[in-house]
Amino acid sequence: MVDIYATHPRYFNAVDCIIFGYDIAGKELKLLLIKRSFEPALGQWSLAGGFVQEGESLDDAACRILCTLTGLSDLYLEQLYTYGETYRDPGARVISTAYFALIGIHELDPEIQKNNGAQWRSLSNLPDLIFDHSTMVDRALLDLVETARIRPVGFELLPEKFTLVQLQNLYEAIYQKPIDKRNFRKKILSMNLIEKQQDKERETSKKGAWYYRFNEEKYTELARNGFFFNLAVS
Amino acid sequence: MVDIYATHPRYFNAVDCIIFGYDIAGKELKLLLIKRSFEPALGQWSLAGGFVQEGESLDDAACRILCTLTGLSDLYLEQLYTYGETYRDPGARVISTAYFALIGIHELDPEIQKNNGAQWRSLSNLPDLIFDHSTMVDRALLDLVETARIRPVGFELLPEKFTLVQLQNLYEAIYQKPIDKRNFRKKILSMNLIEKQQDKERETSKKGAWYYRFNEEKYTELARNGFFFNLAVS
DNA sequence: CAAAAAAGTGTACTAATTACATTTAAAAAA
DNA sequence: TTTTTTAAATGTAATTAGTACACTTTTTTG
Numbered sequence: 001m002v003d004i005y006a007t008h009p010r011y012f013n014a015v016d017c018i019i020f021g022y023d024i025a026g027k028e029l030k031l032l033l034i035k036r037s038f039e040p041a042l043g044q045w046s047l048a049g050g051f052v053q054e055g056e057s058l059d060d061a062a063c064r065i066l067c068t069l070t071g072l073s074d075l076y077l078e079q080l081y082t083y084g085e086t087y088r089d090p091g092a093r094v095i096s097t098a099y100f101a102l103i104g105i106h107e108l109d110p111e112i113q114k115n116n117g118a119q120w121r122s123l124s125n126l127p128d129l130i131f132d133h134s135t136m137v138d139r140a141l142l143d144l145v146e147t148a149r150i151r152p153v154g155f156e157l158l159p160e161k162f163t164l165v166q167l168q169n170l171y172e173a174i175y176q177k178p179i180d181k182r183n184f185r186k187k188i189l190s191m192n193l194i195e196k197q198q199d200k201e202r203e204t205s206k207k208g209a210w211y212y213r214f215n216e217e218k219y220t221e222l223a224r225n226g227f228f229f230n231l232a233v234s
Numbered sequence: 235m236v237d238i239y240a241t242h243p244r245y246f247n248a249v250d251c252i253i254f255g256y257d258i259a260g261k262e263l264k265l266l267l268i269k270r271s272f273e274p275a276l277g278q279w280s281l282a283g284g285f286v287q288e289g290e291s292l293d294d295a296a297c298r299i300l301c302t303l304t305g306l307s308d309l310y311l312e313q314l315y316t317y318g319e320t321y322r323d324p325g326a327r328v329i330s331t332a333y334f335a336l337i338g339i340h341e342l343d344p345e346i347q348k349n350n351g352a353q354w355r356s357l358s359n360l361p362d363l364i365f366d367h368s369t370m371v372d373r374a375l376l377d378l379v380e381t382a383r384i385r386p387v388g389f390e391l392l393p394e395k396f397t398l399v400q401l402q403n404l405y406e407a408i409y410q411k412p413i414d415k416r417n418f419r420k421k422i423l424s425m426n427l428i429e430k431q432q433d434k435e436r437e438t439s440k441k442g443a444w445y446y447r448f449n450e451e452k453y454t455e456l457a458r459n460g461f462f463f464n465l466a467v468s
Numbered sequence: 469c470a471a472a473a474a475a476g477t478g479t480a481c482t483a484a485t486t487a488c489a490t491t492t493a494a495a496a497a498a
Numbered sequence: 499t500t501t502t503t504t505a506a507a508t509g510t511a512a513t514t515a516g517t518a519c520a521c522t523t524t525t526t527t528g
């Protein structure tokens with residue numbers, strides 16, 4: 001019997017993470033980028049990435065890279081797309097699978113960031129990235145807009161307790177357009193997915209704004225019964 | 235300088251195609267499957283797949299496999315997901331990228347099918363598939379439902395000229411639920427994407443049904459101006 | 469010429485979306 | 499203590515989109 005495998009070439013496989021965060025004060029989306037400390041492309045900016053190791057699945061690799069960089073686990077992480085152009089990495093043929101992560105900036109230890117050469121960069125002012133990483137970011141952005149509309153992933157970018165104003169600002173940052181305040185509130189509240197807390201956020205306003213909390217169990221329950229999250233707004 | 239690549243393992247990379255077709259007469263979706271003529275899993279059913287060759291991108295590989303099998307080019311083909319579990323293929327570590335293809339069954343030469351051990355199989359009655367291919371099919375099906383709703387890909391599964399009844403049957407097959415005839419027609423016609431032809435289809439009815447044709451240029455034009463295809467129906 | 473079979477058609481009702489301006493609460497300043 | 503300032507909170511009317519629903523037309527066949 002012939003070994004059908006042996007006759008075929010093998011390639012390096014990598015994983016790259018597009019890590020989104022949201023700056024509540026600045027009301028803008030951010031990307032966690034790495035200043036490379038190794039060749040090729042030393043000193044240039046790139047996504048957080050790495051090679052898939054022996055005995056490690058693609059998902060495992062993405063998790064490992066994300067955890068190593070952030071020190072966090074249980075983050076929102078989802079496979080996005082696999083980039084397999086032959087010369088996308090000039091150093092060797094590397095097939096890279098991009099993953100899409102959402103994390104709350106506030107959760108991230110600034111120490112760990114520094115140690116890894118990681119930095120939050122505004123989406124509106126990104127540096128050039130190595131290889132095809134800018135393409136990856138473009139695709140991730142399109143995906144973020146779509147996903148945020150049809151699934152309640154926005155909450156991954158906010159602290160557990162957030163105000164309606166903060167939530168609206170986040171969606172305005174994602175959609176890149178203003179949203180009518182009353183319509184937004186009417187819609188999100190009518191879904192019964194977020195619950196008003198007893199306390200208020202008092203940093204940004206004298207009056208203070210009520211905190212809300214996303215009830216994930218409720219969402220799971222509703223989704224099981226045919227509910228579709230949809231936050232398409234004017 | 236150290237070669238950072240050399241220290242990492244390499245893997246086989248493959249491509250698998252989930253090829254959907256639509257049987258107009260039987261009003262059901264079909265999958266093009268292969269009866270394997272080689273080890274491992276000789277004699278079992280699988281998706282059309284193959285290894286990514288030297289100097290060939292992932293997209294190229296998917297195209298090649300699809301073209302070889304069908305003798306057709308310019309088909310609807312889109313990357314779906316990459317499967318990277320360590321032991322998904324018992325013979326070796328193979329990372330496989332699944333692609334999603336739509337073709338009109340009528341376009342396919344039955345000769346070529348036979349030569350490749352390919353067969354159209356009803357979605358409602360699929361055989362067991364090797365490895366994780368059933369998982370791939372499940373994901374592709376979910377994707378098909380979603381994509382068909384928000385993009386005009388249904389037409390890829392029909393001949394150039396089709397009747398409104400055929401189009402509705404197709405959507406009923408995709409959504410797996412009945413659609414109101416008048417509402418469906420009102421909606422699809424109001425988009426101004428399909429154009430009534432001068433002739434009728436006369437096989438299935440005494441009265442005959444008007445042929446329509448999808449105008450792709452018109453869709454591109456409208457989409458550029460902010461139009462969103464959406465065929466969500468009761 | 470009557471029956472059968474499938475294609476084609478319109479309207480009234482309900483739900484969802486949109487546009488839009490004032491009041492409330494609390495702190496800070498006068 | 500009163501006034502000013504700042505941001506949060508709130509409701510309604512008009513429009514648009516979605517849904518439910520049944521009969522007529524055309525043509526072939528018996």
